[in-house]
Amino acid sequence: xxxxxxxxxxxxxxxxxRDFLRAGAALATITLAPGVxxxxxxxxxxxxxxxxxxxxxxxxxxNKCVKDCTACVSACSQENGWRLxxxxxxxxxxxxxxxLTDNDTGREEYxxxxxxxxxxxxxxDVCPTGASFKRVDGIVLVDKHICIGCRYCMMxxxxxxxxxxxxxxVDEQKTWAPRGKGTVESCTMCVHRVDTGRIxxxxxxxxxxxxxxxxxGDLKDPESEISKALAKYPSTALRDDLGLNPGVRYSNL
Amino acid sequence: xxxxxxxxxxxxxxxxxxxxxxxxxxxxxAGAVLYMEEYGHIVTGMTNQIVWxxxxxxxxxxxxxxxxxxxxxxxxSVFGKTPYKxxxxxxxxxxxxxxxxxxxxxVLDLGRPDRLIxxxxxxxxxxxxxxxxxxxxxxxxxxxxxxxxxxxRSMPAKxxxxxxxxxxxxxxxxxxxxxxxxxxxxxRAAYESAIMAxxxxxxxxxxxxAVFILVVTFTTRVTGRPFGPKLLNRLGRLLGxxxxxxxxxxxxxxxxxxxxxxxxxxxRFILFNGGIYTTxxxxxxxxxxxxxxxxLVFHPTGGRKPASTIVASILVILGGxxxxxxxxxxxxxxxxxxxxxxxxxxxFFDGVVNTYNxxxxxxxxxxxxxxxxxxxxxxxxxVLRILxxxxxxxxxxxx
Amino acid sequence: MKRLLVFFILATALxxxxxxxxxxxxxxxxxxxxxxxxxxxxxxxxxPKMLLHDRNLTMRQGDRDIxxxxxxxxxxHAVKGADGQPVGYDDPKYFCRVCHDYAAxxxxxxxxxxxxxxxxxxxxxxxxxxxxxxxxxxYLNKTGKETGQ
Numbered sequence: 080x081x082x083x084x085x086x087x088x089x090x091x092x093x094x095x096x097r098d099f100l101r102a103g104a105a106l107a108t109i110t111l112a113p114g115v116x117x118x119x120x121x122x123x124x125x126x127x128x129x130x131x132x133x134x135x136x137x138x139x140x141x142n143k144c145v146k147d148c149t150a151c152v153s154a155c156s157q158e159n160g161w162r163l164x165x166x167x168x169x170x171x172x173x174x175x176x177x178x179l180t181d182n183d184t185g186r187e188e189y190x191x192x193x194x195x196x197x198x199x200x201x202x203x204d205v206c207p208t209g210a211s212f213k214r215v216d217g218i219v220l221v222d223k224h225i226c227i228g229c230r231y232c233m234m235x236x237x238x239x240x241x242x243x244x245x246x247x248x249v250d251e252q253k254t255w256a257p258r259g260k261g262t263v264e265s266c267t268m269c270v271h272r273v274d275t276g277r278i279x280x281x282x283x284x285x286x287x288x289x290x291x292x293x294x295x296g297d298l299k300d301p302e303s304e305i306s307k308a309l310a311k312y313p314s315t316a317l318r319d320d321l322g323l324n325p326g327v328r329y330s331n332l
Numbered sequence: 333x334x335x336x337x338x339x340x341x342x343x344x345x346x347x348x349x350x351x352x353x354x355x356x357x358x359x360x361x362a363g364a365v366l367y368m369e370e371y372g373h374i375v376t377g378m379t380n381q382i383v384w385x386x387x388x389x390x391x392x393x394x395x396x397x398x399x400x401x402x403x404x405x406x407x408x409s410v411f412g413k414t415p416y417k418x419x420x421x422x423x424x425x426x427x428x429x430x431x432x433x434x435x436x437x438x439v440l441d442l443g444r445p446d447r448l449i450x451x452x453x454x455x456x457x458x459x460x461x462x463x464x465x466x467x468x469x470x471x472x473x474x475x476x477x478x479x480x481x482x483x484x485r486s487m488p489a490k491x492x493x494x495x496x497x498x499x500x501x502x503x504x505x506x507x508x509x510x511x512x513x514x515x516x517x518x519x520r521a522a523y524e525s526a527i528m529a530x531x532x533x534x535x536x537x538x539x540x541x542a543v544f545i546l547v548v549t550f551t552t553r554v555t556g557r558p559f560g561p562k563l564l565n566r567l568g569r570l571l572g573x574x575x576x577x578x579x580x581x582x583x584x585x586x587x588x589x590x591x592x593x594x595x596x597x598x599x600r601f602i603l604f605n606g607g608i609y610t611t612x613x614x615x616x617x618x619x620x621x622x623x624x625x626x627x628l629v630f631h632p633t634g635g636r637k638p639a640s641t642i643v644a645s646i647l648v649i650l651g652g653x654x655x656x657x658x659x660x661x662x663x664x665x666x667x668x669x670x671x672x673x674x675x676x677x678x679x680f681f682d683g684v685v686n687t688y689n690x691x692x693x694x695x696x697x698x699x700x701x702x703x704x705x706x707x708x709x710x711x712x713x714x715v716l717r718i719l720x721x722x723x724x725x726x727x728x729x730x731x
Numbered sequence: 732m733k734r735l736l737v738f739f740i741l742a743t744a745l746x747x748x749x750x751x752x753x754x755x756x757x758x759x760x761x762x763x764x765x766x767x768x769x770x771x772x773x774x775x776x777x778x779p780k781m782l783l784h785d786r787n788l789t790m791r792q793g794d795r796d797i798x799x800x801x802x803x804x805x806x807x808h809a810v811k812g813a814d815g816q817p818v819g820y821d822d823p824k825y826f827c828r829v830c831h832d833y834a835a836x837x838x839x840x841x842x843x844x845x846x847x848x849x850x851x852x853x854x855x856x857x858x859x860x861x862x863x864x865x866x867x868x869x870y871l872n873k874t875g876k877e878t879g880q
Contacts (some may be wrong), residue, residue, distance in 0.1 A: 129794035139516060164679055168379035172680050179674040207461035208454045222790050223843050227451050228443015230383040231461050236521035239668055239680060243383060243443060245374040248821045252845040253804045259843030260372045261443030274793040317670055321518055
């Protein structure tokens with residue numbers, strides 16, 4: 080997506096603050112004058128870290144995900160500034176630990192689930208304003224600047240990956256993860272970290288416990304750790320029948 | 333047979349009392365909106381599992397009923413049934429009013445209602461929701477023009493008919509859009525089905541006509557204008573046909589879905605072991621909203637009594653709310669099957685039937701939408717020449 | 732005659748208003764760091780456009796090194812309260828509110844964004860780099876050409 084060039088209003092002649100306040104009428108004229116395109120000082124070229132040649136993904140090894148460990152969940156909560164659920168029905172949960180019991184054998188398995196960063200995300204399709212969008216590198220995000228809080232994306236998501244912010248949040252947000260009442264949110268794959276060459280908080284935390292159950296990487300790069308693992312071991316996507324091609328994969332499920 | 337004369341309704345005691353009652357509901361809704369705005373959706377019964385709640389039940393009922401309220405006008409203009417002609421203006425007015433009421437509820441329930449301007453200016457054209465915004469706005473425009481052509485002096489009949497035809501096509505598209513909001517969702521077993529669009533269309537026929545019958549009966553009674561029992565009976569039998577269609581489409585919906593092994597769970601849930609949803613389905617929708625109204629309007633002797641049609645209309649509305657409730661809330665209450673073959677459990681209610689406890693603010697907001705629709709209708713009849721002075725059987729003629 | 736009267740009343744009212752505005756205008760709090768080379772008036776007029784433009788750069792394209800970020804505004808302009816800590820948007824002294832309350836223009840940013848500076852930038856460690864005199868001259872030259880001044 081190409082953003083339109085920024086049009087500044089005409090630069091007004093030198094005025095001090097007093098003039099600015101007095102010149103109500105004059106100011107209106109200046110503001111309404113035709114815009115000119117200018118680059119501001121030090122205007123470096125836009126550094127778009129979202130790279131269409133990449134597709135970020137996660138591979139979660141169910142065998143390595145341990146029963147009572149929630150290190151990744153805590154790490155995500157801390158990194159992105161959402162509290163671990165107190166009101167379970169209304170608090171946001173970007174990532175959650177799920178216990179699975181096989182209906183036939185009774186065997187228990189553990190995994191974590193979050194936004195699956197689909198290639199064909201239903202949340203993006205249904206969003207009336209385009210607030211729900213997919214970056215060129217496959218990360219699915221909510222643009223909270225234009226989210227109207229209709230929750231249709233939550234109806235459309237087959238993974239229950241999204242949460243609605245039910246309460247006021249005042250000055251508790253991280254600067255890299257804005258979140259506020261009346262808008263929808265979900266896992267961002269720690270896009271602020273990815274853009275600066277770091278790995279998502281959940282992956283980092285999982286590695287720190289020594290479990291190493293989550294691999295992060297570029298699915299389009301055959302040399303990446305995740306691509307090699309996917310090539311070597313069988314894996315699956317949740318609700319693969321829907322054909323959404325999620326960026327989050329599971330092995331040993 | 334005298335000429336049909338349309339006159340503004342005059343305020344009297346009964347009308348003022350009704351207006352005051354509607355005003356109370358509007359104030360209640362205003363309070364509810366401010367309360368929800370201040371504290372967020374935490375004060376409602378809606379959660380991250382039941383994301384659409386009572387406001388959506390009201391909104392969808394009203395929006396669906398809106399397109400159905402246009403039935404009478406369509407039958408008169410498009411299908412040339414002259415006895416319905418005197419009711420066409422009210423039909424068009426009521427359609428716009430119901431849509432306005434429904435949309436008001438929908439918009440005021442948004443997480444960020446202050447961003448309505450964004451919803452109106454920033455579109456994702458792949459979203460059926462975005463299409464609906466055009467369909468809704470277009471409906472006001474087209475039905476407004478249609479109403480104008482009916483009311484303008486010396487408007488050629490052909491123009492009225494053309495406007496009526498466009499409005500008829502548009503309302504079908506509108507309800508198709510509303511049904512597809514659900515029908516196109518692959519995520520939830522209760523929705524994913526092309527039948528949602530035609531189901532919503534027949535629902536609109538029934539709900540809209542039921543509301544129309546009650547509004548016209550009430551207004552003619554309180555203004556002392558004659559309303560022929562045969563005309564009412566005719567509307568009642570038409571309602572019966574629509575109610576039968578709703579039952580038919582509902583049966584097809586559940587038979588098809590139930591036939592698929594993968595949907596066995598959701599069908600058992602709605603039809604047999606879903607608690608409140610099963611009760612609302614069988615008792616609310618099928619019995620109260622379906623079978624009893626059918627028996628009332630088609631009873632060989634009792635069906636001719638005006639009371640039968642009126643009671644049937646009330647029951648169809650109640651059953652309609654039950655049906656929309658089962659679709660909207662019941663469809664969300666049943667857990668998503670993210671891990672087929674496994675039983676899931678988590679802190680996020682995976683694998684659990686979700687509970688929903690509607691709250692007062694939600695109910696007041698929904699009732700405010702109903703009150704808004706009726707207020708607009710009443711004001712419209714007060715200031716415009718909408719309602720004929722004489723709707724007696726002798727005056728409207730035979731079919 | 733009537734028209735003339737209306738004109739005089741309006742003119743008097745406007746004059747009075749201007750005079751009052753001069754005295755009772757918003758008390759704009761001082762910021763730390765180097766002043767904007769574009770000038771304060773420029774910033775007053777154009778800051779919404781720049782924020783709007785650059786937010787989309789970050790949001791949609793992942794550009795984390797943008798010129799005009801809300802975080803950047805907050806880190807230099809934050810106002811300290813009586814306790815020496817930066818005040819939040821709920822305080823009328825908050826730097827955005829001083830003008831925006833005066834102009835009755837709603838700011839929507841802090842429904843989602845934190846209105847206080849990040850801990851590590853609270854000491855205003857990273858003010859924007861000020862241009863050197865060559866850059867300034869080139870910029871003014873360019874501006875003059877493009878605006879025909």
